[in-house]
Structures are given as C-alpha cells and as structure tokens.
Amino acid sequence: MSQSMLALNNFAAAGMSALDPVERSLLERRSRTFGSGVPLFYARPLNFVRAEGVWMFDHEGRRYLDAYNNVPSVGHCHPHVVAAIARQAAQLNTHTRYLSDVVSSYAERLLGYFAAPLSRVLFTSSGTESVDLALRMAQYQTGGTGLVVTRFAYHGHSMAVAQITPAFGSGVALGAHVRTVAAPDGFRGTGPVAENFAAAVQAAIDDLERHGIGFAALVTDTLFTSDGVFADPAGFLRPAVDAVHRAGGLYVADEVQPGFGRTGSGMWGYSRHGIVPDIVVMGKPMGNGMPIAAVVTRAEILESLAAHTGYFNTFGGNTVCCAAAAAVLDVIEQESLIARAARVGGVLRSGVAALQARYPVIGDVRGAGLYLGVEIVAAADGQSPDTAAALRIVNGLRERQILISTCGAEGNVLKIRPPLQFSEENAAQLLEEIESLLRQG
Amino acid sequence: MSQSMLALNNFAAAGMSALDPVERSLLERRSRTFGSGVPLFYARPLNFVRAEGVWMFDHEGRRYLDAYNNVPSVGHCHPHVVAAIARQAAQLNTHTRYLSDVVSSYAERLLGYFAAPLSRVLFTSSGTESVDLALRMAQYQTGGTGLVVTRFAYHGHSMAVAQITPAFGSGVALGAHVRTVAAPDGFRGTGPVAENFAAAVQAAIDDLERHGIGFAALVTDTLFTSDGVFADPAGFLRPAVDAVHRAGGLYVADEVQPGFGRTGSGMWGYSRHGIVPDIVVMGKPMGNGMPIAAVVTRAEILESLAAHTGYFNTFGGNTVCCAAAAAVLDVIEQESLIARAARVGGVLRSGVAALQARYPVIGDVRGAGLYLGVEIVAAADGQSPDTAAALRIVNGLRERQILISTCGAEGNVLKIRPPLQFSEENAAQLLEEIESLLRQG
Numbered sequence: 001m002s003q004s005m006l007a008l009n010n011f012a013a014a015g016m017s018a019l020d021p022v023e024r025s026l027l028e029r030r031s032r033t034f035g036s037g038v039p040l041f042y043a044r045p046l047n048f049v050r051a052e053g054v055w056m057f058d059h060e061g062r063r064y065l066d067a068y069n070n071v072p073s074v075g076h077c078h079p080h081v082v083a084a085i086a087r088q089a090a091q092l093n094t095h096t097r098y099l100s101d102v103v104s105s106y107a108e109r110l111l112g113y114f115a116a117p118l119s120r121v122l123f124t125s126s127g128t129e130s131v132d133l134a135l136r137m138a139q140y141q142t143g144g145t146g147l148v149v150t151r152f153a154y155h156g157h158s159m160a161v162a163q164i165t166p167a168f169g170s171g172v173a174l175g176a177h178v179r180t181v182a183a184p185d186g187f188r189g190t191g192p193v194a195e196n197f198a199a200a201v202q203a204a205i206d207d208l209e210r211h212g213i214g215f216a217a218l219v220t221d222t223l224f225t226s227d228g229v230f231a232d233p234a235g236f237l238r239p240a241v242d243a244v245h246r247a248g249g250l251y252v253a254d255e256v257q258p259g260f261g262r263t264g265s266g267m268w269g270y271s272r273h274g275i276v277p278d279i280v281v282m283g284k285p286m287g288n289g290m291p292i293a294a295v296v297t298r299a300e301i302l303e304s305l306a307a308h309t310g311y312f313n314t315f316g317g318n319t320v321c322c323a324a325a326a327a328v329l330d331v332i333e334q335e336s337l338i339a340r341a342a343r344v345g346g347v348l349r350s351g352v353a354a355l356q357a358r359y360p361v362i363g364d365v366r367g368a369g370l371y372l373g374v375e376i377v378a379a380a381d382g383q384s385p386d387t388a389a390a391l392r393i394v395n396g397l398r399e400r401q402i403l404i405s406t407c408g409a410e411g412n413v414l415k416i417r418p419p420l421q422f423s424e425e426n427a428a429q430l431l432e433e434i435e436s437l438l439r440q441g
Numbered sequence: 442m443s444q445s446m447l448a449l450n451n452f453a454a455a456g457m458s459a460l461d462p463v464e465r466s467l468l469e470r471r472s473r474t475f476g477s478g479v480p481l482f483y484a485r486p487l488n489f490v491r492a493e494g495v496w497m498f499d500h501e502g503r504r505y506l507d508a509y510n511n512v513p514s515v516g517h518c519h520p521h522v523v524a525a526i527a528r529q530a531a532q533l534n535t536h537t538r539y540l541s542d543v544v545s546s547y548a549e550r551l552l553g554y555f556a557a558p559l560s561r562v563l564f565t566s567s568g569t570e571s572v573d574l575a576l577r578m579a580q581y582q583t584g585g586t587g588l589v590v591t592r593f594a595y596h597g598h599s600m601a602v603a604q605i606t607p608a609f610g611s612g613v614a615l616g617a618h619v620r621t622v623a624a625p626d627g628f629r630g631t632g633p634v635a636e637n638f639a640a641a642v643q644a645a646i647d648d649l650e651r652h653g654i655g656f657a658a659l660v661t662d663t664l665f666t667s668d669g670v671f672a673d674p675a676g677f678l679r680p681a682v683d684a685v686h687r688a689g690g691l692y693v694a695d696e697v698q699p700g701f702g703r704t705g706s707g708m709w710g711y712s713r714h715g716i717v718p719d720i721v722v723m724g725k726p727m728g729n730g731m732p733i734a735a736v737v738t739r740a741e742i743l744e745s746l747a748a749h750t751g752y753f754n755t756f757g758g759n760t761v762c763c764a765a766a767a768a769v770l771d772v773i774e775q776e777s778l779i780a781r782a783a784r785v786g787g788v789l790r791s792g793v794a795a796l797q798a799r800y801p802v803i804g805d806v807r808g809a810g811l812y813l814g815v816e817i818v819a820a821a822d823g824q825s826p827d828t829a830a831a832l833r834i835v836n837g838l839r840e841r842q843i844l845i846s847t848c849g850a851e852g853n854v855l856k857i858r859p860p861l862q863f864s865e866e867n868a869a870q871l872l873e874e875i876e877s878l879l880r881q882g
Contacts, residue, residue: 006751026540033548035561035740037747038537047540050532069535071755077531086527090518091491093730094510096479099467099488107474120476125566125732126756132599157754158573159601171749284755289534291566291732291756299476306478308612310447313598314512314725315567315732 004169005154005226006039008411009394015043022059023047041405043395051076054419054426056403067418067430068403070371073260073285074331075421081288081327088323096123096317106322109329110294113267118280120302122295123317127256127283128156130293131219133311134279135160137297138250141278141304144214146249147175148204150183152409154226155219155254164219167226167409177213179204183227184236187364187375188383193230198239205247217250217279222269223258228408229366229373229415231263237273250301253277256293257371260285261332261420264342264369272368288328292321337420341369344422348372351431359438361389370422373407374414385410396437402430445610446595446667447480449852450835456484463500464488482846484836492517495860495867497844508859508871509844511812514701514726515772516862522729522768529764537564537758547763550770551735554708559721561743563736564758568697568724569597571734572660574752575720576601578738579691582719582745585655587690588616589645591624593850595667596660596695605660608667618654620645624668625677628805628816629824634671639680646688658691658720663710664699669849670814670856672704672807678714691742694718697734698812701726702773702861705783705810713809729769733762778861782810785863789813792872800879802830811863814848815855826853837878843871 011027019027026047030040046064048056053075056064066076074081088102096103107121124130139145147164149155154167162168163175174180181200186193205215218240224230241251258269259282270277278301283293293316305311315321332338349365352374356362363377376390377383390412397404407415418426452468460468467488471481487505489497494516497505507517515522529543537544548562565571580586588605590596595608603609604616615621622641627634646656659681665671682692699710700723711718719742724734734757746752756762773779790806793815797803804818817831818824831853838845848856859867 004750006753023540026542026545029545029549030540032560033545033552033562034537035743035747037743037750037752038563039751039753040540041538045540047542048533048535049542051535056533056535071536072534077534079531082527082531085530086523089526089730090520090523092489092497093513093518094489094492094497095512096475097482099464099471099481099486101467101488101490104467104470104474108470111474119473121474122479126570126754128754129567129569129599136600136603157752158570158599159577160599162577162750168750289530289756289759289761291759291762302476302478306476309445309478309603309609310480311478311598312447312480313567313569315730318730318732320730321732 003409003411004171005167005407008407009041009391009405011040011045012043015045018044042398044398046398053421062401064401064403065426065429066403067416067422068405069419070257070262070417071284072289073262073420074288074328074337075419078288078331080331081324084323084327085290085320088320093318093320095314097312100319102319103317103322106326109326111296114280114296115276117298118276118296120297120299122302122311124293124295124313125291125315127281127293128158128161129313129316130281130283130295131155131161131254132158133295134252134281137279137295137301137305138217138252140308141301142214142216142249144216144249145177146179146208146213146215147177148179148181148201148218150220150224150227151180152183152227153221179207183224184230185228186230186232187366193233194236194239197236198243201240202243205243205249215247215249217252218244219252219254221254221257222273223263223368223371225257225371226407228413229371231272231366231368234272235274237270238275241275250278251275252279252281254281256281256283260328261338261341262369262371264338264345266338269368286328287321287324290321290324291315292317292325341420344424344427345369345372347424348416348427348430351427355431355435355438361386361438370418370420372416374416376412376414385412387412390414393434393437397433400433402433444850444852445612446608446848449848450482450832450846452481452486453484456486459485483839485839487839494862503842505842505844506867506870507844508857508863509846510860511698511703511858512725512730514703514861515729515769515778516860519729519772521772522765525764525768526731526761529761534759534761536755538753541760543760544758544763547767550767552737555721555737556717558739559717559737561738561740563743563752565734565736565754566732566756568722568734569599569602570754570757571722571724571736572596572602572695573599574736575693575722578720578736578742578746579658579693581749582742583655583657583690585657585690586618587620587649587654587656588618589620589622589642589659591661591665591668592621593624593668594662620648624665625671626669627671627673628807634674635677635680638677639684642681643684646684646690656688656690658693659685660693660695662695662698663714664704664809664812666698666812667848669854670808670812672713672809675713676715678711679716682716691719692716693720693722695722697722697724701769702779702782703810703812705779705786707779710809727769728762728765731762731765732756733758733766782861785865785868786810786813788865789857789868789871792868796872796876796879802827802879811859811861813857815857817853817855826851828853831855834875834878838874841874843874
C-alpha cells in the first residue's frame with residue numbers, strides 16, 4: 001500500500017507506555033468502541049477537556065498552543081459564536097423546507113463574498129457532502145464523468161469522493177474515470193509551474209477522452225494542502241483552468257482548507273490566482289466547529305441539477321448552524337482576521353525562512369497567510385524528504401505543548417495552520433521552539 | 442420522470458398569492474440564493490421563527506402543532522439538550538483525533554442499546570454519510586457490490602447513496618449494481634408479507650449474481666417509511682434477512698427514521714422483527730437537530746474497513762454533537778419517551794381506525810409507535826391511491842395549524858411523525874381536525 005494521509009502523525013502502540021492512567025483508560029475505551037480504524041494524533045495522544053482562543057487544555061490543566069486546528073478558525077469557543085449557537089438552539093433548530101430569515105440572510109451574506117456569476121448556494125453538513133454534490137452537478141452540467149485531481153489530493157470520504165482522493169493510499173481504489181496529475185510543485189518540479197501544471201491537466205483530459213470518458217471537471221484544493229501546500233507563484237492555476245474550459249469541463253475549487261480568510265488575501269484561495277471557478281466547495285471553518293458546509297455555483301449549473309432532481313439535506317443549512325456561521329463572518333470582519341492572517345502569517349513565514357538559512361533540514365517554506373508548509377529534507381542534498389525528522393519535530397513540539405502536524409505524499413512537510421487569532425507572540429513562541437528542536441538535531 | 446419524493450407536498454407557484462408580504466419577500470430571497478431546486482413544504486409555505494416542545498411559531502405568533510418533525514425528536518428546543526449544547530460549545534468543540542471522555546462516554550452509552558455482536562461505532566455528520574459508509578463497509582466485507590433496496594426507498598443524497606434511492610424518481614439513475622424489490626405491502630399486496638418479501642429479495646440476489654455482480658447487501662428502512670410505512674406483521678423481515686445471510690450478504694438496517702425510540706417498542710425498529718442486522722445506520726433524531734449520525738456494526742466488519750483505510754470524519758463525533766446526543770438519551774430515558782410513543786401512538790392509531798370505519802377514503806392505517814401511515818384512497822374501491830385528497834388533508838391541516846406530510850410512491854399516504862413529547866391531548870386535536878376535514882369531504 002502507498003502512504004495514506006490517515007497514517008501521518010498517528011498514534012503508535014509504542015507510545016502507550018508514556019500515557020498516564022487517564023489517557024490509557026481513554027485509549028482503551030476508544031479501541032473498544034471505535035476499533036482500530038479511527039486515526040489518533042501523536043505517538044503519545046492528547047486528551048483535551050477545554051479550549052479557548054489559540055489554547056487547548058488537557059485533563060491535567062496543561063496548556064497547548066494550537067498551531068494546527070483550522071476548524072475553530074476564529075478561535076476555540078469564541079464567545080460571539082458560542083452565544084449565537086446557544087441563542088439559536090434555544091429558539092429554533094429546523095430545516096430548509098420552511099422559509100427562514102436566519103437561513104436566507106446567511107445565504108445572502110455568504111454570496112456577498114463572491115462575484116457574479118457565482119450567485120447560488122446549497123448548504124450541506126460537511127466538506128465531503130459538498131464535494132460529492134459538486135461532482136453530481138459537474139456530471140449533470142457537462143454530461144461527462146471524467147475527473148482530474150492532483151496526486152496526493154484529499155477531498156473527502158464518501159464512496160464517490162474517496163474515488164478522487166488518492167491521499168487514502170492504495171487501500172482505496174481510485175475510480176476508472178479519474179486521472180491524477182502531479183501537484184504544482186515549485187520546489188521539486190522543474191520548469192515553469194503554471195505551464196507544467198496546465199500541460200499535465202491537458203494530458204489527463206486527453207487521456208480520459210481517449211478512453212471514451214467524457215471530461216467533467218478538474219477538482220483541486222486552491223492551496224494544494226494535502227499535496228504539501230503549493231501557493232506560488234500566485235496565478236499559476238489560470239492556464240490549467242483555461243485548458244479545462246476549452247475542453248468543455250468545469251473547474252471545482254475546493255476551498256475547505258483555504259477558505260474563510262486563511263490565505264490572508266481575501267476570503268477564498270482561488271482569488272490569488274485571478275480565476276473564477278465554476279463551482280466552489282467550502283466547509284471546515286465555516287461554522288467554527290458546527291457542522292456546516294456549502295456549494296456555491298452559477299445559476300445555470302444549479303438549475304441543471306434541479307432539472308434532474310431537487311436537493312434536500314436534512315441538517316444542511318439548519319438554523320443553528322447558519323446562526324453559528326453568520327457569527328463566524330461577524331468575527332472575521334470585526335477582528336479583521338484576513339489582515340491578521342496576512343500579517344501574522346508573514347511573521348511566521350519570514351521567521352521560518354530565517355531558520356532555513358541556518359538549518360539545512362528546512363528545504364522550503366511556502367504557503368499563504370496562516371497556512372504554511374515547511375519541507376523537512378535531508379541536509380545532505382537539501383531535497384530528499386525526511387519524514388522521520390518531520391515527525392520528530394511534530395512530536396517534539398507536542399512535548400513542548402505546541403500542536404502542528406504534517407502533510408504531503410511523503411509526510412515530511414510540516415503543516416502549520418493555527419486558528420486565525422494567532423498572534424505575533426504566538427508565532428514567536430512557535431518559532432523559538434522549532435529552533436530549539438532544530439538545535440538539538 | 443417518475444414521481445419524486447422531493448415533489449411531495451411542495452410549494453406551487455399558485456400558492457404565491459396567499460402569502461403575506463413577509464413570506465413573499467422570504468420566498469423571493471430564497472429563490473435568489475437557493476435557485477429552484479430546494480423543496481419547500483406546502484402550497485402555501487410556512488415561516489417559523491421559534492419552536493418549543495411540539496409547537497412551532499410563525500412570524501405572526503401563530504402556533505402550529507407539529508405532528509411531522511422527527512429530527513427534534515425529544516421536542517423542539519428541549520431545555521436539557523439546549524443546555525448541553527451551550528455548555529459544551531463554550532468548553533470545547535473538537536474532533537476525534539484527540540482522546541475525549543465526552544466522545545467515548547457517548548459511544549459506550551449508545552452501544553449499550555445494542556446487543557452483541559454489534560459492538561463498534563463510527564460517527565458521521567448525516568444519515569447520508571452513514572449509509573455511504575455502510576455501503577463501503579459492505580463492499581469491503583463481502584467483496585461484492587450488488588445492492589438490493591425497496592422500490593420507493595429513500596436512503597440519502599450522496600452520489601453512491603442516490604444510486605440506491607429510487608425515491609428521487611427517474612431523474613436520478615439507479616446504479617447498474619442495484620436491484621429494487623416491492624415493499625412488504627400488506628395492504629395492496631396479496632399473500633403472506635414475509636414470504637413474499639423474502640422471495641423478492643432472493644430473486645433480486647439471483648438476478649445480480651446472474652449478471653456477474655457479487656451480492657453485498659440488502660438495505661432497508663426497518664419501517665419502510667418512504668415506501669409508505671410498512672410495519673406489520675412484526676417479524677416479517679426475518680426470512681428476507683435469512684436469505685441475505687445464506688447468500689453471503691449483509692443486512693443493513695436503516696434506522697434513520699425509526700430509530701431512537703419512535704416505534705414505541707425499543708430503541709430500534711429492527712428489534713420488532715427479531716433480527717440482528719450486520720450494520721445499523723442512524724441519524725436524524727440522534728442530536729435533536731445537531732448534525733450527528735452513526736454506523737454501528739460488528740468488530741470484524743469495522744476491521745475489514747480498517748484493513749483498507751482508516752476513517753476520519755472532521756465533524757463526525759465532535760464533542761458538541763456528542764454532548765447533544767448524550768442529552769437526547771437522557772431525555773428519552775428520563776421522560777420514558779419510548780413508552781410514551783407506544784401509548785400516544787396507540788391512541789392516535791385507534792383514533793384513525795375509528796375514523797376509517799366512518800370515512801372510506803381512509804383505506805388503511807398502519808405503523809408503529811409515533812410513526813403512522815394513513816392510506817388515502819378512492820372511496821369507490823377502497824384501494825386506488827388518491828393523492829389529491831391526501832394533499833387536501835395535508836394543506837387543510839396546515840390551514841388549521843397542524844403539520845403533517847405525505848409519503849409513499851403515489852404520495853397518498855399521510856405521514857404522521859410528531860416529536861415524541863406528543864400527548865394524548867395533541868393526538869385528540871389532530872384527530873378532531875382530520876375528522877373535520879373528512880366531514881367536509
């Protein structure tokens with residue numbers, strides 16, 4: 001089997017001896033209910049009992065700096081969001097088969113972050129449901145089924161979406177209607193990123209057509225986070241999207257990771273590339289932990305779905321999740337979190353770049369705003385992925401009470417993705433502890 | 442196109458003139474954001490702004506008796522559940538990659554409602570995600586892909602699950618690996634329900650095998666609610682499940698509708714049939730509106746999934762949804778809601794049966810606990826579905842401020858499915874208004 005992203009930074013039985021009785025008991029109870037299939041972070045897992053802003057607390061009251069979790073994007077347990085949830089849960093929690101000002105107001109507000117012709121939204125309960133729905137729309141709109149994704153993409157876990165998620169590894173078969181292309185990797189790749197990526201996408205489309213499979217869509221994360229975080233040069237997506245459109249296909253922008261301001265340059269990752277997707281899917285940070293996700297698209301794409309079938313999702317767009325999501329937008333705006341992501345992300349990035357100059361195990365630092373990928377490589381050649389060293393840093397930071405993880409096909413890229421309330425002071429602490437670990441070698 | 446369940450009891454443009462300015466404005470805003478594909482209940486839609494127990498209130502303060510909504514199963518905005526949500530949202534909302542007493546305690550408690558060998562659970566965010574995951578498990582466990590469902594079944598809206606959901610109508614293609622069988626209809630069917638159903642399932646399995654499609658699973662709602670509510674004689678599922686097992690397949694019990702006490706005879710609909718499913722999926726009422734759902738199965742079925750891939754679901758089993766779901770179990774137990782469903786459901790059913798004796802448009806009344814199906818038929822023959830008459834009753838009750846809907850392939854079966862706090866007094870009010878409408882003819 002090839003590497004699975006579910007195996008990155010996972011608990012290993014060897015870590016058992018380091019657990020205290022509380023953790024050990026929880027681990028055993030977990031195995032007896034979840035079995036062995038649900039991944040658990042860290043060689044020595046963590047048990048959190050409360051959280052606030054960028055801090056998480058375990059059962060001993062130990063405080064951890066969260067530089068990993070992007071779902072509580074405006075900060076763990078943000079009081080404005082918590083109040084909105086509590087208020088709406090006490091008033092009404094219902095579905096979209098009734099009229100609702102709460103739901104329509106949120107839909108209008110969310111669409112306000114998109115330019116024409118992206119003017120329609122459907123709500124779901126997860127990024128997976130949103131990607132799955134986007135695939136149905138793309139099939140109905142184009143009449144094709146062929147899909148192109150990057151080589152270590154993660155898009156979700158439903159049966160249809162798992163077929164376009166190579167990050168699950170070889171245990172989960174890709175669909176016969178799916179082609180993968182190399183991620184737009186400016187670090188290991190040679191030649192111009194934009195042209196290379198467009199050529200790879202075109203070749204994949206040609207191959208689909210050669211097999212009699214009509215092309216439906218290119219689906220990518222606009223930050224390529226599972227592949228290892230590829231952000232630059234901004235604009236590189238444009239030629240590939242042009243090729244997709246020339247072939248009569250759609251471009252589906254997966255904004256589950258980059259969306260809601262994380263890139264520090266607008267609400268959506270795609271805007272860095274000067275493109276307009278045909279379909280945009282979003283999820284994780286949308287409700288700061290409440291299960292809400294969405295698909296935004298053009299009116300005619302939605303109507304081509306509606307011509308085949310209506311769409312109703314029991315929990316999708318329920319009033320409580322919409323109230324939470326509206327509060328998230330309040331906080332993003334009131335606390336200027338997009339500007340903050342740019343500012344603090346910049347501090348973090350230049351800090352890592354300064355470390356890179358002194359520690360050759362840092363092969364590359366890249367990303368946008370508060371989403372950073374840091375390549376850990378063999379010092380000898382500055383290129384070969386060093387997964388073990390990356391894991392040592394992740395687990396070392398865990399012992400120093402800082403949370404990050406890894407990504408990329410080789411699992412050697414540090415994934416730094418804190419709540420957007422992360423401060424310059426938090427960034428300094430993270431940089432200091434990384435340096436301390438690098439000094440130890 | 443064949444009838445779609447999404448078209449049952451829907452808004453029709455003709456109802457527009459009856460709307461007040463508030464409703465009209467909401468309807469227009471909804472169309473501009475959702476397009477035309479999201480179904481809206483009633484010829485004259487409703488706008489709810491708050492709810493409590495079995496009551497929902499519109500913007501004019503008009504009070505509606507809810508005899509329809511099964512998601513807020515322990516009552517709209519139940520204070521015990523609302524308090525649990527508010528408390529946990531303020532404390533910690535995180536995912537299952539950390540240890541958590543909140544999550545493990547709920548998992549243990551939920552599994553306590555199942556007998557061995559059903560001892561493992563995975564959490565998801567919707568019934569759709571749960572059915573989709575069950576299909577993946579069934580494929581990995583059996584090596585087959587063939588699935589058997591009933592003729593107007595609804596199981597969910599992901600691409601894979603839509604392929605086993607004939608209730609979407611002919612606009613959505615069933616999978617080539619899917620066979621449908623007539624629902625176990627003791628009203629229109631002839632001969633013994635159990636034997637007929639088992640024979641139909643066996644024939645479908647044989648047909649799959651004849652086409653070289655290995656049989657994986659029979660998937661049914663244990664109350665056949667979308668098909669029109671078929672509950673009796675209790676035990677009729679057993680021969681079909683035996684046939685499934687003889688063929689090496691799995692039986693997947695979809696408890697999204699009947700689960701969590703609604704049938705009035707235990708937590709799960711399947712227990713009325715004296716069977717043990719291989720996989721059980723549940724959703725809607727689990728968190729009283731919070732998006733949480735689950736798959737319960739045997740250890741070896743979960744491990745056969747784990748042998749191919751881990752399972753991680755970002756929102757699935759988050760601490761806030763688990764806290765809400767635990768509070769739902771508290772209420773079911775503390776308020777003896779299962780016994781109440783049996784008692785009040787019995788009152789309702791005998792009340793409708795009494796009406797049936799006097800009004801021949803009631804062809805049949807059936808169900809279990811607080812899930813009733815009432816066949817509206819042509820008085821002339823007592824058999825032919827009268828969809829228009831059923832819709833007149835649903836819309837007539839809406840004008841009398843009572844909520845129900847319809848189900849069944851012909852949309853002529855009244856679907857009565859109130860929150861479990863429904864009282865004898867509520868039942869009397871519903872019966873009185875139904876009779877008043879029947880008197881008018």
